[in-house]
Amino acid sequence: MTFIRFFLLLSVLLLAACSESTRTPYSQLDQQYAVESGGTMVDALSGEPSGLIAMLAGESSASAIAGNIFNSLLKYDKNLELTGELAQSWQVSADKKTITFHLKPNLKWADGQALTSEDVLFTWKVMTDDKTRTPYGADYKLVKNASAPDPQTFVVSYAHPYAPALDSWASLHVLPKHILQGQDINNSDFSRHPVGSHYYQLASWKNGESISLVRNPNATQGAPKIDRLMSRIIPDKAAQFLELMADNIDSMALNSVQYARIFPARPELNQQFNLYKELGNSYTYLGFNLKRKPFDDVRVRKAFNYAIDKQEIIDGVLLGLGEPVSSPYKPGTRWSNPKLSPYPYDPEKAKSLLAEAGYSDHDGDGIVDKNGQPLSFEILTNQNKEREMTAVLIQRRLKEIGVDVSIRVVEWATFISRFIKTGDFSAVVLGWGLGQEPDQFNIWHSSQQEPGQFNFIGYKNPQVDHLLESGRLELDPDKRMKIYHQFAEILYQDSPIVYLFAGYGLPAIHKRVKGIDNPAPPAGIGHNSYEWYIPSTLRRNEISAN
Amino acid sequence: MLKYLLKRLFWMIPMLIGISLISFFIMHLAPGDITTTEAGFNPKASEESRQKLRELYNLDKPVIVQYGLWLERMSKLDFGNSFASHQRPVFWQTTDENNNTKLGMIQEALPITLLINVLSMGLIILIALPLGIISALTQNRLPDRSITLFVFIGFAIPGFWLALMLMYWTGVAHHWLPISGLHSMGADKLSGFAQGLDTLKHLILPVFISAITGLAGISLFVRNGMLEVLHQDFITTAKAKGLPEGTIIFRHALRNALLPLITIFGLSIPGLIGGSVIAESIFAIPGMGKLFFDAVLMRDFPVIMGILTIGSALTLVGNLLADLSYAWADPRVRKGVMQ
Secondary structure, X not given: OHHHHHHHHHHHHHHHHOOOOOOOOHHHHOOOOOOOOOOEEEEEEOOOOOOOOHHHHOOHHHHHHHOOOOOOOEEEOOOOOEEEOOEEEEEEOOOOOEEEEEEOOOOEOOOOOEOOHHHHHHHHHHHHOOOOOOOOOHHHHOEEEEXXXXXXXXXXXXXXXXXXXXXXXXXXXXXXXXXXXXXOOOOOHHHOOOOOOOOEEEEEEEOOOEEEEEEOOOOOOOOXXXXXXXXXXXXXXXXXXXXXXXXXXXXXXXOHHHHHHHHHHOHHXXXXXXXXXXXXXXXXXXXXXXXXXXXXXXXXXXXXXXXOOHHHHHHHHOOOOEEOOOOOOOOOOOOOOOOOOOOOOOHHHHHHHHHHOOOEOOOOOOOOEEOOEEOEEEEEEEOOHHHHHHHHHHHHHHHHOOOEEEEEEEOHHHHHHHHHOOOOOOEEEEEEEOOOOOOOHHHHOOOOOOOOOOOOOOOOOHHHHHHHHHHHHOOOHHHHHHHHHHHHHHHHHHOOEEEEEEEEEEEEEEOOOXXXXXXXXXXXXXXXXXXXXXXXXXXXXXXXXX | OHHHHHHHHHHHHHHHHHHHHHHHHHHHHOOOOHHHHOOOOOOOOOHHHHHHHHHHOXXXXXXXXXXXXXXXXHHOOOOOEOXXXXXXXXXXXXXXXXXXXXXXXXXXXXXXXXHHHHHHHHHHHHHHHHHHHHHXXXXXXXXXXXXXXXXXXXXXXXXXXXXXXXHHHHHHHOOOOOOOOOOOOOHHHOOHHHHHHHHHHHHHHHHHHHHHHHHHHHHHHHHHHHHHHHOOHHHHHHHHHXXXXXXXXXXXXXXXXXXXXHHHHHHHHHHHHOOOXXXXXXXXXXXXXXXXXXXXXXXXXXXXXXXXXHHHHHHHHHHHHHHHHHHHHOHHHHHHHHO
């Protein structure tokens, strides 16, 4: 019994130790404040990065953190147009094979050493080294010759003109030669103690718990307003939401239920948080194995496209928080063809297209058939709630035009290696990126159908092949735009996949963080995060045990 | 006795090799490897570079060769480096030539899981023993019925749901306890004692949740053991002798009833290092359960094998310990072992 008494005493002590924190009245949150520096912003990460060299780590959490530490030569601005980051300017030679980057003057690493074109050259060498364990080396291996003729200039030349090159230089984080030279990059401690040149530098990394960044005094792009960024690793979305409600984190990415159901029902949340909506970087589609019957028939594919109600999927699966797409590019950016609009929901047209292709219900069992074969197939998808629900809605709509669909859900690694690589599937619900770079050679070119390559649906159209090839050779943005508009239009007519939707990213950010663009530009709200600020009266009490 | 011990220890070696061989093959039966999970579906990652990675990790060799390589490393007690998390050592820390120390993944996850499991095990025993005894003494009456109902509710209730409800109640509705994680923000600025208190506060909910779900097993075990003993002749004799009730229950009945618990504790030793994936994800605790689960999803073979090997070794040791302590506690068994 003494034990029980001891425990009671302990719990009373513990409860007493947690004092109620003093809170800012909600009304103060909506006032206007002057811009000022300082403060800490806390957000939540669902996964822990494996390291902070993004090209080796690969996962999105690594890119998210490393993006605040490292610079690239180029970057995308708020409208997703390329602009200089470390580079002040760049020129493409007349034969389009050579790109010359001029670095900004007086660039420095966080440790005070000068950042020069030698560092860029070194990074390129690391990326193309056969011993480097990265899956992302392909773009850089196309460089025939790279050189750093003087500390401000970096020159790369390609065997053929290669338009996606500029995008590749916008995604390569420049690494410091003076620290990494002679080290084995795969095992280097650098990935956990990085030295970069961007707004922030690593302050601490507690495994599995949190990663803290602090302002870099030598930042190449000027000083950000907020002093410290802290990312807490909280794998469970529900737990993240509780932490947000308790005001222990400033921001998180909501799911559609939290955004569309919980927030409207709780006024006290709306008083504390601003909600944002930004179009995500990927779209979900229904893809067909074009090497199999009946998917080789464009009329059947179009019939499926007309039979599926995309708005219903957006309303049902995303609670309305998404947009239909009609090309593989972000609506509203230059690459997206404004003439295209999604196939309307038209079951009658779908039925007549099927009849045209020879499918009608001869035996009266409710399933259309041709030569005695009923039209039935299996939709495969991975364990992803959105995709599973989408598949169910598709199943129901296709049933209405007499197509029998079954659904199979498998784990991701199994999905890829057992079904996609071997081509052993009829139809899949999957997602592709809405690229900032329009080149989609790897996904649509007919040469990319080997196991492990990305044209696994087996799409083959000589016209598209030609457009994709010429798009890679063309560096002039306006001419490129015409090429990719035409490419999207042919894809739209061929309907090798049914574009379903692009979901919104739904960040909720505490109102103490000011200076955020609303509505979000195409690049999302994060494009000017260095200008965000937290007025000192609204800051959280930083050294508190609760 | 020594001979018996040596024999048991010796037999563990072929057993461990057998277990690891089977685990290794089953692990490779699952489709995919690290190159499918890491950037497997990014158009910027080419198939050639993935093939190159496969070669670097020896994943292109036949499974039996890979097992041989693994066994060779294991014979030097080298658990290898993780594929997925930037070559971190799987088991214990390593220091490179520049004096940078990389902590082992199991080394970091194990103490946390162990702490939670030992605490919750202690809590379970503290609560389950009295509950079980009271149940047995009031068999089929109100206290027994309500205790049984209570422990079964604890057993049946979904742990993640209860966890979320309690997190909401103690963390959001009232600011009594922290919601998730192990340390508060800025806890490193506090004194050592305050830091300990802070971590303890973070542990209350996880320990409570894992204890309440484990209560039913032990308390019913104690109850049934007690009932069985209470109906035996020597208890009747003790009562007939006029011994006080307390002496009968605690000296004669309980000690006999607790014998089977030794087996249970022996078997729960490997369980002590295995965390619960769901609880660890919800409470954002970087423990063993999460480590293993993530490793399986990423097909991070060295980590999977490392945890499985340590787990199976501990299971075998736990069995041995259970047998030994049983022999120590029960003269009838001791005789059997000696022969």
